[in-house]
Amino acid sequence: MLLEVKGVVKRFGGLVAVDDVSFDVDKGEIVGLIGPNGAGKTTLFNVISGFYKPNKGKVIFKGIDVTGKRPYEMARLGLGRTFQIVKPLMGLTVAENVAIGAMIKYPDASEALRKALEVLEFTGLYDKRFALARTLNLAEKKRLELSRALAMEPDLMLLDEVIAGLNPTEVDMVLDLLKEVNRKGITILMVEHVMRAVMNISQRIVVLHHGQKIAEGTPEEVANDPKVIEAYLGREEL
Amino acid sequence: MLIGAESVLSALVDGVLIGSIYSLIAMGLALIWGIMDVINFAQGDYMMLGAFLTYWLYVLAGIDPLLSIPLSFATVFVMGVITQKAVIDRILDAPMVSQITATFAVLLIIRYGAEVVFGPYTRRLTVSYLSEVLRFGPIVVPMNRLVAFLVSIVVTAVLFLFLKMTYTGIALRAVSQNREAAYLMGINVSRMYWIAFGIGVGISAIGGTLLATFYPIHPEMAAFFTLLAFIIVVFGGFGSVFGAYISGIIIGVTESVSALFISPTLKDVVAFLLFIIVILVKPTGLFGKEQ
Amino acid sequence: MNLLINAIRKNLNYLILVSVILLIAPAAFMKLNLPFPANALFLCLMYAIMAMAWNLLAGYGGQLSIGHAVFFGVGAYTTMILMLYYQVTPWVGIFVGGFVAAITGLALGIPLFRLRSHWFTLATIAVGEIFKLVFITWEWVGGSRGLQPPIAKSDWEALYFIQYAGPYVYVYIALGVLALELLVLYLVVNSKIGFYLQAIREDEDAAMSLGVNPFNYKMVAMFISAFFTGMGGGLYTIRFRFVDPFAVFDLITISVYITVAGIVGGIYSFIGPVVGSFVFVPVSEYVRAQIVSRFPRFYGLHVFVLGVLLLIISLIAPDGIMGWLEKKGVVKRRVAIPVEEVE
Numbered sequence: 001m002l003l004e005v006k007g008v009v010k011r012f013g014g015l016v017a018v019d020d021v022s023f024d025v026d027k028g029e030i031v032g033l034i035g036p037n038g039a040g041k042t043t044l045f046n047v048i049s050g051f052y053k054p055n056k057g058k059v060i061f062k063g064i065d066v067t068g069k070r071p072y073e074m075a076r077l078g079l080g081r082t083f084q085i086v087k088p089l090m091g092l093t094v095a096e097n098v099a100i101g102a103m104i105k106y107p108d109a110s111e112a113l114r115k116a117l118e119v120l121e122f123t124g125l126y127d128k129r130f131a132l133a134r135t136l137n138l139a140e141k142k143r144l145e146l147s148r149a150l151a152m153e154p155d156l157m158l159l160d161e162v163i164a165g166l167n168p169t170e171v172d173m174v175l176d177l178l179k180e181v182n183r184k185g186i187t188i189l190m191v192e193h194v195m196r197a198v199m200n201i202s203q204r205i206v207v208l209h210h211g212q213k214i215a216e217g218t219p220e221e222v223a224n225d226p227k228v229i230e231a232y233l234g235r236e237e238l
Numbered sequence: 239m240l241i242g243a244e245s246v247l248s249a250l251v252d253g254v255l256i257g258s259i260y261s262l263i264a265m266g267l268a269l270i271w272g273i274m275d276v277i278n279f280a281q282g283d284y285m286m287l288g289a290f291l292t293y294w295l296y297v298l299a300g301i302d303p304l305l306s307i308p309l310s311f312a313t314v315f316v317m318g319v320i321t322q323k324a325v326i327d328r329i330l331d332a333p334m335v336s337q338i339t340a341t342f343a344v345l346l347i348i349r350y351g352a353e354v355v356f357g358p359y360t361r362r363l364t365v366s367y368l369s370e371v372l373r374f375g376p377i378v379v380p381m382n383r384l385v386a387f388l389v390s391i392v393v394t395a396v397l398f399l400f401l402k403m404t405y406t407g408i409a410l411r412a413v414s415q416n417r418e419a420a421y422l423m424g425i426n427v428s429r430m431y432w433i434a435f436g437i438g439v440g441i442s443a444i445g446g447t448l449l450a451t452f453y454p455i456h457p458e459m460a461a462f463f464t465l466l467a468f469i470i471v472v473f474g475g476f477g478s479v480f481g482a483y484i485s486g487i488i489i490g491v492t493e494s495v496s497a498l499f500i501s502p503t504l505k506d507v508v509a510f511l512l513f514i515i516v517i518l519v520k521p522t523g524l525f526g527k528e529q
Numbered sequence: 530m531n532l533l534i535n536a537i538r539k540n541l542n543y544l545i546l547v548s549v550i551l552l553i554a555p556a557a558f559m560k561l562n563l564p565f566p567a568n569a570l571f572l573c574l575m576y577a578i579m580a581m582a583w584n585l586l587a588g589y590g591g592q593l594s595i596g597h598a599v600f601f602g603v604g605a606y607t608t609m610i611l612m613l614y615y616q617v618t619p620w621v622g623i624f625v626g627g628f629v630a631a632i633t634g635l636a637l638g639i640p641l642f643r644l645r646s647h648w649f650t651l652a653t654i655a656v657g658e659i660f661k662l663v664f665i666t667w668e669w670v671g672g673s674r675g676l677q678p679p680i681a682k683s684d685w686e687a688l689y690f691i692q693y694a695g696p697y698v699y700v701y702i703a704l705g706v707l708a709l710e711l712l713v714l715y716l717v718v719n720s721k722i723g724f725y726l727q728a729i730r731e732d733e734d735a736a737m738s739l740g741v742n743p744f745n746y747k748m749v750a751m752f753i754s755a756f757f758t759g760m761g762g763g764l765y766t767i768r769f770r771f772v773d774p775f776a777v778f779d780l781i782t783i784s785v786y787i788t789v790a791g792i793v794g795g796i797y798s799f800i801g802p803v804v805g806s807f808v809f810v811p812v813s814e815y816v817r818a819q820i821v822s823r824f825p826r827f828y829g830l831h832v833f834v835l836g837v838l839l840l841i842i843s844l845i846a847p848d849g850i851m852g853w854l855e856k857k858g859v860v861k862r863r864v865a866i867p868v869e870e871v872e
Contacts, residue, residue: 049738075740083738089731091797100728103721104740112721148739277647328844334646335593339792340843342595346785346836353829457829465658468651507662510655518640 001060002027002156002187003048008057010043017043019211020057025156030178030188032198032219035208036231041191042084044208045158048189049081050074062155075104080149081158084191086141088133088148094120095129097144101151116151123147123177139170146174150181157181159190163197175201195232199223207231244376249494255383257490258390261483262445263463264470265397268482270438271471273414274431276326276337280345281467282460284314284439287348288446289455290356293363303365303451307389307444314443315436322435327428345464353457361455368451386448393444394483397437401479410434442467462509469513533715555700565818568696573810574703575764578710579783580790580802582757585714587788588796589723590750591730592642596653598783599637599660600630600755604762605777606670612678612766618689623706623763630759634751642747645733654780661778675773678766691767699768706764707803710757717753718799726750758787781832786813789839795849804850809838 003025010018018040025031033041046052048059050071058067061077069077080101089097098116099109106112120126123143128136133144142162149157159178163171171194178201182188192198198205199219207215207222209231215222222228267281288310295301295309321344329340368382401407412420413430421427453459470489474481496508537544558567579601587593604626611617611625641652665673681687691702717723725746728736733743766772777783786809794805817831846853854860 051734051737070742071734071737072740072742075738081738083735087732087735087738089728089735091731092727096724096727100724100736100741101739103724107721109720109724112724152739277651325840325844332843332847335587335591335792335796336843336847338593338647338650339788339839342785342788343836343840343843346832347840350829350833350836354827354833357826358828465655504662504666507659510659510662513655514640514652518643 001025002029002062003189004058004060005044005048006058006060008044008047008054008059010040010047010052011055016211018047018054018208021208021211021213022057023206023213023216025187025189027155027187028182028185029204030182030190030202032202032205033189033191033208034193034195034198034205034222037193038210039208040211041193041208042160043211045081045160045191048074049079049158075152075154078152078155079158080152080154080156082142082145082149082160082162084160084164086138086145088136088141088144090134091132093130093132094125094136094144094147097133098147098151101148102153104152112151116147119147119151122180123150124173139166142166143174146177150186154186156187156189159188161192162190163192163194171197195223245498246495248377249498250491251377251379252383253491253494254487255379255387255490256494257487258387258483259445259449259486260463260466260470260490261486262390262393262448263442264467264474264482264486265394265479266438266440266442266445267467268471268474268479269397269441270435272479273410273434274326274330276330277341278344278435278438279338279341279464280321280348280460281439281442282462282464283345283348283352284318285442285446285449285463286352286455286457286460287314287317288443289450289453289459290352290446290457291443292447292450293361293455296363296365303363303368303447304385304389307447310443310447311440315440318436318439319432321439322432326435327431349457349460356457358457363450363455365451380452382451386451389444389448393441394480397441397479406430406433465513466509469509469516472513472516533712533719536715551704552701555697559695559697564695567700569811569814571696571700571703571768572814573807574700574707575761575768576786576790576810577803577806578703578707578764579758579761579787580794580806581707581710581714582754582761583787584791584796584802585717585726586747586750586754587791588801589718589730590726590747592747592750593646593650593788594653594754595650595780595784595788596655596657597754597758597787598657598778598780599653600634600758601762601765601783601787602660602664602772602774602777603630603633604759605766605772606664606676606762607759608763608766609676609678609772610670612690613676616679619691619763619767620689623760623767626763626766627756627759630762631752631756633759634755635748638748638751642744642751654784657778657780657784661774664774664778671773673774675771675776677771692770696768699764702767703764706757706760710760711803713753713757715799722746722749781835785832785835786810789835791849792839792842793849795851795853797848798851798855801849801851808850809835812838 001024006022008018008021009016021044035041043052047054050069050073053068058065060066061079066074066077089100095113095116098119099112102112102115106115117126117129120129123146125140125143125147128140133141136144146162163174166174175197178188190198202219205217205219205222206213207228214227214231215225263282263285267278270276270278291310291313292303292306295306296303325340325344329337368385370381372379372381372384401411409420409425410430410433412423412425413427417427466489470486471482473489474485493509500508554570555567579597583594583597607626607629608619608622611622612619637656641649644652664670670676678690681690681692687693725736725741728739728741729743729746736743762777765777790805790809791802792805793809794803795801813831813835816834821828821831842849851860
């Protein structure tokens, strides 16, 4: 088991954002984490990646108890992530952004840069390599974050809404890219509330609602689960 | 050294009175910060302008310091609006480093501009009726400080009513809670900004006017008061205006009591250390809400 | 290392030109008996050394300190005390001064780096004032009277205590320190440390997600920054042979000058702070020496001018002279490119 989330609870004041959620991610899988807005998906991501400490519960990564480890420690253990609200390093070039991700495995700056250009060719941002990150459009910024996480050569990637806000062509491009990434042996846990995209690509889906896990299973099982339908009904298109 | 109960009591009273002036300077800082999310390094220098204005009005035109309060507020309010339009407005979305250097540049320009104009001299303002001393049993209360204290209460009350009762005041508070939401509700945010900045520095100028009646007036006098204002704002909770009033008085008392026990030079060191300890230990202050 | 060699090869002509001018200038000033320009050159170099050091923390790491006088003062006092109380030659003392300043930086970094943006800046100002007040009351280091070194009585002692007439010799020493610093900083900013610092400046959360421990890298930057700023203090000690807390811990003429030099030159450019020092220090020194000293009534004019300069730069060209030149296409923005792509 690559990642085990065990009974995680995260409260903000009186608000319970994540309420006793447990699930596993196996090596090599693509798992989708879905739920309506405010379901606690991003909060759960922040707990797994070390940005928040859970009030209760455990996160186990590669067999190590990583509960409460800091984000940079998680990164060094092999966890790469993107952010829902993109956080490119605006004043640096695309190549520099990605090279900084690569430095975790390639501490020598020129080697990291070489690795970065390799990744950029793979993700299709090579032509933009010397552009400042702040000059990219949203789709490119999201691809940049993905490239940066990829350059870390992680075992597990947490992708927070890398598809939201993209047009259909861009969505297909990103999905193809993710399949390719997965084929290279990188496990993916992705948050998305555009369900169609996740259904396509995930082997397994976990559904959160009001901070609780209400369903888990293959895309078909989840899509036909009455609890899931109820949670989404009248809120989002399926 | 033996310190009698009477001198401690006097120090307490003195601390409350001087603290109320610190509060005025700090409240302006808290107001600007709460509403605009800008830290005004030059806050104390607007106070210094208020002090000089009061001095010259008295010396040149014989205007009583108490009467110069509205003039001091109005003049510095206008200067604040100019600063807001010319400088602050342009840096609201700039990188952090530019925000800091621009407000710091305003400090240098006002402080040393005043020094070039007024000369590097210390001046004192003596008004006969304000120099009298009241005695309450063993406690001695200088008239000028008592007046300053009373005025600070009035100013705070007016500010309180303004923020709670008037449309502009409520709009200001709305902007401080959520800039975008306020904008969507039809509040003219950029208008609120110059009003906030004007009022913020204007209140500090009133502090300067009051201070001028008993404190040496010098172009560089703001350095220590600005730092104190920061201590007070942090202590009172970031952006909490009335938290700033209470904590100003607490700081005033702490300072005057500790001056009894510690040497005057080290007294300042204590204040600086206090500042660093407070921002480290209690980053949301005593009265502030969690961010 | 490859990057360094490449950079040197690419800019060889300029480097030779600048080096030759800088090496000849002090000797020429001495021959022509022109102490004022030689002294201005010394000050430019001293501030260039400190502004470069400051910029590792402020420009690369995004941690804007207006309290670097602390490290300058500690370096200056350490060099002086070693000389005066322990007869240690400043040839060694300057380095020890840098090291003591660097350790001071680490000790201060522990609390200060818990603060972000404005609060960090404010706290550095407060720390600067604390150091000044403590040194004023500290009798062992001369209190408010300050300290003076022993006077050299022979040629040998003059060499040992580095005591020579006029500013000329000191210009060469400052040049040596600056060259050493540029070398070290160039290697640092083009290594993982430099890139990680920039990541921290741009977005601390993103940096952490990429495996960067912000605190550790800020401490590394602080160590190096304080070290060279402390060496600047040592240069001050040997050049002016007098240290007192008012001069070496001064908020305006040390901390703010360093900041302004950096901002004017351009904090997002490697060499910007040197450019800034060479542009700003002569102007400020001219105003101070020619106007303020002659007409003490106008004390403060030099700082006022500095404030106007800082404001204009902050509003109009926040990337400083170098950033402006890049925008105009006069110089190329330095971007990281792999070695093999450099022709």
